Structures are given as structure tokens and as C-alpha cells.
Amino acid sequence: MKVINKVLFAVLTFTFLSAAQAGDSVATLGDGKADCVSKAEMQTIAQHFSQFKEQANADYCYDGSHVSNLISSIMFMRKTTFSKMTPSKDELFTGRFASSWWDYFIGRIDTLEIVDNCPKGVVAYVYGFGLRTMFACPMALTDQFSSLDRSSVFMHEARHIDGYPHVTCSKGPRQGIQGACDNRISDGGSYAVTVETYAQLAKFAEGLHPALKAYSRNAAAIYADEAFETPARVARTENLLLLTSALDFHSYNVRTNSVEKLGKAYAAGHMVRRSQHMVMIPTDKNLKAQYIFARNEGEIPQSPSDLITEYNAQTPTEKANLVDLHIGAQWTARVYKNSIRFACDPKSPATTDLQIPNGQASSNLLYPNGYDRAAMVANLVTTTGEMYDISCAGKTASIKASQLKLDQRYTRMYKADGQVFGLTSTGNLYKLDVGRSAPVVTALDGSIIEIMPQQSFEFFETN
Ligand SMILES: [Zn+2]
Numbered sequence: 001m002k003v004i005n006k007v008l009f010a011v012l013t014f015t016f017l018s019a020a021q022a023g024d025s026v027a028t029l030g031d032g033k034a035d036c037v038s039k040a041e042m043q044t045i046a047q048h049f050s051q052f053k054e055q056a057n058a059d060y061c062y063d064g065s066h067v068s069n070l071i072s073s074i075m076f077m078r079k080t081t082f083s084k085m086t087p088s089k090d091e092l093f094t095g096r097f098a099s100s101w102w103d104y105f106i107g108r109i110d111t112l113e114i115v116d117n118c119p120k121g122v123v124a125y126v127y128g129f130g131l132r133t134m135f136a137c138p139m140a141l142t143d144q145f146s147s148l149d150r151s152s153v154f155m156h157e158a159r160h161i162d163g164y165p166h167v168t169c170s171k172g173p174r175q176g177i178q179g180a181c182d183n184r185i186s187d188g189g190s191y192a193v194t195v196e197t198y199a200q201l202a203k204f205a206e207g208l209h210p211a212l213k214a215y216s217r218n219a220a221a222i223y224a225d226e227a228f229e230t231p232a233r234v235a236r237t238e239n240l241l242l243l244t245s246a247l248d249f250h251s252y253n254v255r256t257n258s259v260e261k262l263g264k265a266y267a268a269g270h271m272v273r274r275s276q277h278m279v280m281i282p283t284d285k286n287l288k289a290q291y292i293f294a295r296n297e298g299e300i301p302q303s304p305s306d307l308i309t310e311y312n313a314q315t316p317t318e319k320a321n322l323v324d325l326h327i328g329a330q331w332t333a334r335v336y337k338n339s340i341r342f343a344c345d346p347k348s349p350a351t352t353d354l355q356i357p358n359g360q361a362s363s364n365l366l367y368p369n370g371y372d373r374a375a376m377v378a379n380l381v382t383t384t385g386e387m388y389d390i391s392c393a394g395k396t397a398s399i400k401a402s403q404l405k406l407d408q409r410y411t412r413m414y415k416a417d418g419q420v421f422g423l424t425s426t427g428n429l430y431k432l433d434v435g436r437s438a439p440v441v442t443a444l445d446g447s448i449i450e451i452m453p454q455q456s457f458e459f460f461e462t463n
Contacts, residue, residue, distance in 0.1 A: 036061040037075055045074055048106045066114050066141040073150035077101040080151075082204040088459035091185050091232040092220060093199040097155065101197075105154055108161035109134045114141065120347060124153050126160045134158070146302055148212055152197040152219075156190045164189035173226045173275075173329030173373040177346065184230040191227040195220050203460055210297040217460050218276035226275070226329065226373065235458035240416040241278075241294055243271070243450035245427070249294040250444060251454065252429075254417040259442050263296030270364075271450050273371045274327040278452060279304045281325065285316035294454065307332060324365045324380075329373040331392035335362050335380065340390060342397035352397040360386060363411070366422075368404060368432070370415030371453065379404055379413075407437050416453040423451045 037045075042056035052071065062068045080101075087094050097104065110132040118125075118137035123145070125135050134157045140150055166189070169181035182189040198220035202213050224232035240252040242259070249262040267282035271292065280292040289308045291300055303309040305327060311319060324335040334341040338361055342352045356362055360382040368379060376393040379402055387402035410422040413432075420432040427446045430437040439445075 037071060041075070041078075042071075045071070045078075048110070049074075049112060051111065066136075066138070069141045069145070069147070069150070070112055070114070070136065073147045073154060074102075076147040076151045077105060077154065080201070080208070081206045082200060083206055085200065085204050088199070088235075090235045090459060092224060092234055092457065092459045093196055093203065095196075095200075096188060097159075097193050097196045098200055101151065101155055105158050108132060108158040109154070112136060114138075120349070124157050126157050128160070128163070128165070132161060146212070146300070148201060148208075148216065149219075149302075152194055152201075155197050156194045159190040159193045166190065167229065170229060172231070175330075175374065177330070181227055181229050183228065185224065185228050185232040191223055194227065195223045195232065198223065199459065209300075211291075211293055211300045214293045214295070214297040215277075215291065215300055217457065221455065221457060222275045222277075236455045237458075238417045238453055238455045240414070240421055241452045241454040242429070242444060242448050243268075244444055244447045245449050246447065251294075252416075252440075252442065254419055257440070257442075259444060262294045265292060266299070268449060270324065271452050272325045272327060273452065274304055275329070275373055276455065277304060278454075279308060279325075279327075281311070281322070285319040288312045305332075307334060323362045326365055326378045326390070328375065328378075328392075331376065333365075333378065333390055333392075335365060335390075337361050340380075340397075340399060342390075342392055344392035344395045344397055354397055354399050356380075356382060357388070357399060357401075358386075360384060365390075366404075366410060366413035367415065368406075368413050368420055370420075381410070385409055405435060406432075407435060412451050414451060414453050421451060423448055 037060045039056065039059050042052065042060045046052040046056035055071070060071060062072055082098070085095050085098050113133055113135050115135050115137060118139065123137050123140035126133065134154065139145065140153060164182070166179040167181050167183060168178045169175050174180040182191040185192045185195060198216045201208060202216035202220055205213065221234060224234050240254060242250045242252050243265055244250065245268070247265045247268060249265060251260045251262055253260070265280065267280060267284055267287050269280050269282035272279050272281065278292050279289060281289040289311050291304050303312070307325060307327070311322060321336045322334060323337060326333040326335070330346045332343045339353050339355050342354065343350070344352065363381045363383045366379040366381055369375065377389050377391045380388040380390050380399070382388070387404045389400050389402045391398050409424065411425050412423040414421055421440070422430045422432055422437060424430070427448045429440040429442070429445070429448055429451065431440050
């Protein structure tokens with residue numbers, strides 16, 4: 001019996017479909033700097049992967065094809081260099097997969113095969129039982145799936161050659177998803193490799209674009225939190241990120257009631273969470289929605305999700321119809337002015353449209369219990385202040401009157417470091433305690449346009 005070990009990216013709503021951009025502030029794919037690979041390099045690669053012999057008679061220049069993207073990922077594995085590496089004090093990084101990624105990969109994989117069809121969300125797989133072929137799915141090989149991501153996937157797949165099949169998650173954000181968990185990170189299975197490779201890139205890669213480093217940092221934390229039956233131990237603190245009308249990010253320290261200025265946002269707008277990632281949906285509907293980082297890290301070209309790809313392809317008028325977006329681990333909700341489009345089944349593209357009850361219009365989502373990737377319910381406020389629970393529980397879309405009662409109107413509500421914070425349309429921040437609002441007074445009072453919890457990880461923060 002053959003066992004397929006799939007990388008289930010669908011669970012993370014990973015989709016990389018947006019048009020690649022050029023420009024100084026945009027991180028380029030992987031190796032980035034060179035558009036061509038030297039003949040000598042190609043011959044070295046073809047020595048192991050004989051399938052590339054034809055391409056190894058001359059310099060090879062990237063052309064955006066599937067083969068080109070495979071070669072670009074191999075080059076990323078071969079050429080990315082790292083500063084002196086030390087293990088983390090927690091479970092993010094041990095360094096046990098840190099020596100040459102190329103040697104590790106070719107020690108286990110002899111053939112790369114591009115396949116035409118894969119189940120939704122699967123990017124690559126291997127069979128067990130001594131077959132040293134890695135199968136790459138079309139989704140993995142578009143220009144918009146970065147060489148950085150692919151190199152992490154390749155390392156993950158190579159680990160399967162040593163064994164280490166996945167299990168079905170019994171709890172957490174990926175509950176019930178076959179092959180989406182390993183038991184524990186200390187076992188050193190394929191998801192441990194995923195965490196380690198992203199953590200290594202984020203912390204130690206030399207010359208890697210800061211936005212790609214920030215992206216990798218988030219990716220390491222997401223897998224550490226979501227892909228293990230026993231979640232990995234990751235030392236972190238959580239603050240509340242504030243965005244002001246001057247487009248400055250500030251970090252509000254919940255414990256000390258102090259504010260620290262960070263970087264600039266590229267636009268005003270509404271930020272939504274996709275797990276550890278932040279996505280900006282600009283107020284200016286001529287601008288595109290994309291990943292945003294708070295410390296001037298710059299931009300990355302890949303689309304944060306298929307929902308954002310869809311959004312970016314719309315006209316400004318169509319874009320203006322979207323008022324909020326929920327991205328959970330297994331469900332999403334596109335909140336439009338008069339309806340909500342639910343996608344409740346992570347294995348299917350099917351959606352359900354429900355009207356906002358009583359002819360009302362959506363205002364925004366609130367997260368009084370905190371943004372939780374595993375939660376099946378979010379709270380919707382209408383323009384008249386009515387509260388609803390929106391849900392995909394049992395894979396069934398619903399909008400029901402909420403029991404939630406608040407003492408004033410909020411445009412945002414999140415939990416940070418265990419405390420509930422609300423933002424009003426007048427730019428004022430409040431702390432909520434058993435439904436009661438108390439003002440949080442800072443120098444930014446009245447100028448705050450967006451709030452969001454933000455975690456920082458000891459391993460990435462310290463030298
Ligand atoms: Zn796997």
C-alpha cells in the first residue's frame with residue numbers, strides 16, 4: 001500500500017497567485033539577484049538531477065516556467081548562506097537540519113517530477129517505501145510561490161524519505177484534517193523541518209530581503225502553533241499594534257501602558273489577520289491588498305490568500321463592497337455590505353451567500369474573545385449597531401443574533417496579552433472588562449485608525 005504524505009497548505013489558506021511585482025521595495029523571489037544560472041552551476045545540478053541535462057549545456061535563464069521555478073528553488077537551497085547559528089531556548093530552532101540543505105535534499109531525493117493534478121491545496125508529495133522521487137504540484141510552481149517557500153517544502157518532503165508520516169490533527173486549528181499534524185516537534189518529523197527551515201531563514205539568512213525574513217518568522221510561528229498535536233514551545237510576548245492616521249505603526253505595551261513607534265504603513269485601510277500574518281486592505285480602492293509588516297520591512301509580491309487575489313482583480317467599485325474579511329484556519333467569510341460569502345469546507349471551493357438579516361448593512365467584525373484561528377464564530381456589527389454571530393460550525397454557514405452586549409459602538413475589537421481592547425470610530429482606545437469600557441489614554445488618543453494584536457518571538461528579537 002502506498003502512503004502519500006501531503007503537505008496540506010490548504011489548511012493555511014496558502015495560495016500564491018498574485019502577479020509578481022518589480023520594484024525596489026519589493027522582495028524578489030528567493031535567489032533574486034541573478035536572472036540566469038551559470039552553465040557550471042547547471043552542470044552541478046544536472047549531475048544529481050539528470051533530468052536537467054538538457055538545460056545544462058549553457059547558462060540557464062529563468063523564464064517563469066515550471067521547470068524554471070524548480071531550478072530557482074534548487075538555487076535558493078544551494079546558494080542561501082547563513083550567519084553563525086545558535087539554537088533557540090525554546091523549540092523553534094535546534095539547528096539539526098541546518099547544515100547544507102542541498103546535501104540533505106540530494107541525499108534523499110533523486111528525481112523531481114512535475115504533476116498536472118493534485119488535490120486542492122497540495123503543493124508537493126513523496127511516496128514512502130524507498131521511492132526517491134518528489135512530486136511537485138502545479139500550485140507550487142507558479143511564479144507567485146516563492147523559491148523560499150519551495151525550498152522549505154522540498155526539505156519537508158525530503159524528510160519523509162526517512163519515514164515520519166503525518167497524523168490527523170485531533171484538536172486545534174487543523175482539527176480533523178488528515179496529514180496536517182505531527183505528534184510533537186521534538187520528534188523531528190517533516191513539520192519540524194518546516195518550522196526549522198523558516199526559523200533559520202528568518203533569523204540567520206544572509207542578504208535575504210527583510211520582508212521575506214518577516215514573512216518567514218511568521219511562517220515558522222504558524223507551523224509551530226498549528227502543525228503539532230502537542231504545540232511547540234515558543235517564547236513570545238503579545239502587544240497591541242496601533243496604526244495612526246499619519247500611517248505610523250506603534251506598539252502598545254499592554255503591561256506597561258507605554259507606546260513605541262515602529263515603521264510606516266503604505267496606505268490607510270483595514271488590516272485583517274491571517275494567522276500570524278497581517279493583510280492590509282487599503283481604503284483607496286485603486287491600491288492592492290497585500291501582506292503588511294510593521295517595521296518598514298517592505299513588501300513581498302505573493303498574494304496572502306486566494307481571497308486577496310480575487311479582491312485585487314476587482315474594480316474599485318467592486319472592492320468597495322467588501323467591508324471586512326475573516327480568515328480562519330478552516331473557514332473564511334467575505335463580509336460584504338449586504339451579505340456574507342462563507343467558505344466553510346477547506347477541501348472544497350464551494351461558498352454560501354447569506355443576506356444580513358432584517359435588511360441591515362454590515363459595519364465590521366469584532367473579536368471580543370480574541371482572533372482565534374480555530375474558533376468557528378466571529379462577531380458582526382451592523383451599521384445600526386446590531387450584533388450577530390457569524391459561523392461555519394459543522395461546515396454550515398449561519399448568521400444569528402448574538403448574545404454579545406457592549407456598552408458602546410466599536411469598529412475593532414481584539415484581545416492582546418489576555419486583555420480585550422476596543423477602538424471607536426473617533427480613534428479612541430478602550431480596555432474592556434466584563435463588558436465595561438474604560439479609556440486607555442496615550443499620546444495617540446483620537447488618531448488611531450486600526451488595532452491588531454501582534455506577537456514577537458524571543459528567538460527573533462534577541463541576538
Ligand atoms: Zn508532509
